[in-house]
Amino acid sequence: MKALHAKRCWSIIKGESVWAHYMVRKYGDPSTPGYSLPYQPSPLWRAIVELFPMVSRHCTWVAGRGNIPIWGVNWSGTILPKPHLFNYIPNIRQVINSPFVRVASGASVDVRSYLSEEAKYVLNAIVLSEDKDQVCWTLNQKGDFSTKSFWDHYRIKFPIDSWSHFYWNKYIQPRVGAFLWRLRRNAIPVDARLLSMGYNLVSRCSCCENPETETLDHLFVLSETASTIWRHFANLFHLSSSPTDIENLAQVWLNNASLSSPSGISRNIIFGNVLWEIWKQRNEIIFGKGKRNCNFIVSRVSATLQQHLVAFHLPADGGVLSTHGHSDTGQSILGAADPHSNRRAAPTCGHPPILSAPWKAPAFGLKLNLAGRLGDPPFTAGGGIIRDNREFHRRLLFLYG
């Protein structure tokens, strides 16, 4: 909005539009030194006048005919204030033609003696012509006002987040990226945040058997749910499994995680999606739609990771194999419990893990893939897909159960 008001200021300074002429006739010229708001101005005019000095500072005039006020306008590099001595403001043409101006006391005064050295130098260099005086915008190369240049100059810029490339990349879904961005800025409404904003509530986290105050660090790092899940995934990548807070957690997972290596990409995907799934489950519990289930989160994150690995043609083990040389971690990364190793077993709290099956398109013709499961109702299900030889192109999909 501020940038749009600035555009209106620019229009008034240029004085070329009918609207600008109308407004100046109605409310007066805000570039006049000592201008004050008229009685009951419109909110729009009030906003324009407030912004006018800010815009004027970035305008510079190039003399043509010389109808530029000698004071109150930037033609010499700075805006010179009008000395009280003078009754009126001569323009550049008048000063060049005759620098002596009669003041209130009746004396004739040389205007140039009230100019700075720099302004005198510029004034001496001006050659008047019959061209129109031109105003230039100094915040861009073109010299013409743009809302973008104004906004870029005046907006408050936060320091660049060193981890932002882990939020905004093709491996992280935009909604997860946006969530991480908010988390990084302490903008997730956990109880502690609401309490700090003045809401009167009793905090009781939904992530532990013995509830505690719900803070960001507790919910996402230290709680029973979070620590179980982080421990499971950290074991796969041989990372420290006891981070102390979110900052520390991000360091453990993202430091040295290169997005050009499958291992780094997997760590990035796991980091983002575990946080996202913890938040989703927390909300489902709060709104009475779910219950605490670490295994469900592990399965969801594993399935998401597997989908990404297939979609981006990365190794199915998520780079763990090439990094650490373990032959069974590829299976574990899918969320399947490993019966031979307690360390890599998926945490057990209910749901069976989701197993993903990567598709391979046929070399030519059509290919039918079938899958099924026999069990007590309603757990009997089956499905199939017919695909042609075009990668990721589904010709027909049917499910039954």
Ligand SMILES: [Zn+2]
């Ligand atoms: Zn808790």
